[in-house]
Amino acid sequence: xxxxxxxxxxxxxxxxxxxxxxxxxxxxxxxxxxxxxxxxxxxxxxxxxxxxxxxxxxxxxxxxxxxxxxxxxxxxxxxxxxxxxxxxxxxxxxxxxxxxxxxxxxxxxxxxxxxxxxxxxxxxxxxxxxxxxxxxxxxxxxxxxxxxxxxxxxxxxxxxxxxxxxxxxxxxxxxxxxxxxxxxxxxxxxxxxxxxxxxxxxxxxxxxxxxxxxxxxxxxxxxxxxxxxxxxxxxxxxxxxxxxxxxxxxxxxxxxxxxxxxxxxxxxxxxxxxxxxxxxxxxxxxxxxxxxxxxxxxxxxxxxxxxxxxxxxxxxxxxx
Numbered sequence: 001x002x003x004x005x006x007x008x009x010x011x012x013x014x015x016x017x018x019x020x021x022x023x024x025x026x027x028x029x030x031x032x033x034x035x036x037x038x039x040x041x042x043x044x045x046x047x048x049x050x051x052x053x054x055x056x057x058x059x060x061x062x063x064x065x066x067x068x069x070x071x072x073x074x075x076x077x078x079x080x081x082x083x084x085x086x087x088x089x090x091x092x093x094x095x096x097x098x099x100x101x102x103x104x105x106x107x108x109x110x111x112x113x114x115x116x117x118x119x120x121x122x123x124x125x126x127x128x129x130x131x132x133x134x135x136x137x138x139x140x141x142x143x144x145x146x147x148x149x150x151x152x153x154x155x156x157x158x159x160x161x162x163x164x165x166x167x168x169x170x171x172x173x174x175x176x177x178x179x180x181x182x183x184x185x186x187x188x189x190x191x192x193x194x195x196x197x198x199x200x201x202x203x204x205x206x207x208x209x210x211x212x213x214x215x216x217x218x219x220x221x222x223x224x225x226x227x228x229x230x231x232x233x234x235x236x237x238x239x240x241x242x243x244x245x246x247x248x249x250x251x252x253x254x255x256x257x258x259x260x261x262x263x264x265x266x267x268x269x270x271x272x273x274x275x276x277x278x279x280x281x282x283x284x285x286x287x288x289x290x291x292x293x294x295x296x297x298x299x300x301x302x303x304x305x306x307x308x309x310x311x312x313x314x315x316x317x318x319x320x
Contacts, residue, residue: 032066032232038079039070040093041261043121043192044272045217047243048092049261050254054246056239076148080107083222090225090236095149096216096293097302103312104303110226110314111290113219113237114282118191119210120275122150124157125198126187126206127180134207137187139165143176144189149215152296154189156212192275196268214289215277226314233316244280281320287313 039052051057057068071088073079076098082088084107093115102109124134124142131137134157144150146168158166171179173194180188181201190198195205209215219240226233247254251273259269290309297303313319 032064032229034067034069035061035090035232035236036069036071036088037090037236038073038082038088038092040072040074040079040091041258042074043118044258044262044269044276045093045115046247046254046258046273046276046278047115047240049258050243050246051092051239053257053261054243056243057236060235060239077101079220080109083107083109083220086222089221089229090233091220093217094220096218096290097148097152097297099218099220099312100290100294100297100307101147101303104297104305104307106305108223109220109312110223110317111218111282111312112221112226112233112314112317113240114279114286115217115219116215116279117277117286118215118217118275119213119277120208121195121272121277122153122189122191122209122215123195124154124187124206125180125190125195125203127183127203130186131206134161135163137161137166137206138163140186141167141169142187142189143169143171143179143185145172145176146170147297147300147302149209149213150189150191151300152293153209153213153215155296155300156209157207160212192272193262193264193268196264196271216286216289216293218282221314223314226316230316233314237316241280244278247278282313282317283320287319 039048041049052070061068073082076094079088079091079094080098080102083091099109099111131140142154144154151168154168157163169185173190176188177190177194177198179185180198180203187206221233255269255273256266258273259266262269287309290312294307294309
């Protein structure tokens with residue numbers, strides 16, 4: 001009897017532990033009842049806001065009994081962590097740097113779609129009495145988040161303009177804005193609505209990323225999920241395309257949706273939309289850009305393990 005009890009306890013432990021080691025990943029033979037998707041509004045991801053607010057995904061999967069669960073996670077790193085844990089099936093928007101860093105660390109994520117190329121959405125900002133030209137950034141202190149497209153933009157500016165002595169102090173975007181307005185730093189790397197708010201506080205755009213780097217905002221899913229549920233991925237991206245078409249055909253209404261979602265005026269929302277670089281197709285040029293991003297992160301020692309850009313392209317994605 002004692003041996004039987006020990007066996008039953010052992011069997012119970014194994015039963016409880018196996019799902020943990022499965023790391024939350026959904027097998028091909030598992031019937032999906034939920035689809036967990038991140039809701040990333042910033043900088044101004046209008047396709048995603050339209051999809052959620054008009055419940056396009058809920059309509060698409062209603063007859064399958066699949067519940068759409070949205071998670072507000074803005075950080076690319078946190079989205080990557082959630083996908084590794086199996087609690088997130090699709091990251092609606094991640095910047096290319098976060099995707100590369102995750103893959104280099106062994107968290108295999110696939111690009112399933114493109115959201116935008118927001119060259120005008122990211123900027124170096126200064127106050128009115130700050131540096132007058134990009135050349136004046138030499139020897140200055142700049143605040144902004146390291147390991148991001150904004151960091152990549154600053155590095156590209158330094159290289160192209162042959163600047164020396166630029167010091168990047170790592171801060172979140174709100175912290176960088178506060179430091180700039182308070183006069184604690186000479187410049188700040190900012191994006192989207194924070195650009196508008198900083199302008200209202202007396203700041204100005206020194207330069208955008210245009211001419212220096214082409215940012216890529218991408219939709220991403222764990223490689224295992226893409227392989228096991230390619231039909232779900234195809235349907236998700238089809239709905240994202242439907243949202244894109246809605247925006248093109250109903251621009252004013254779509255911008256109003258984005259304005260309400262982000263708590264902005266319609267004028268500010270239209271400004272952000274015009275800068276957003278909304279995109280429909282992932283191109284060969286985007287793949288080349290992804291390769292350049294890998295080189296950038298490697299040169300900064302931000303990734304240790306080699307990663308091929310082509311290996312991050314999901315099997316469902318058609319590169320134009």
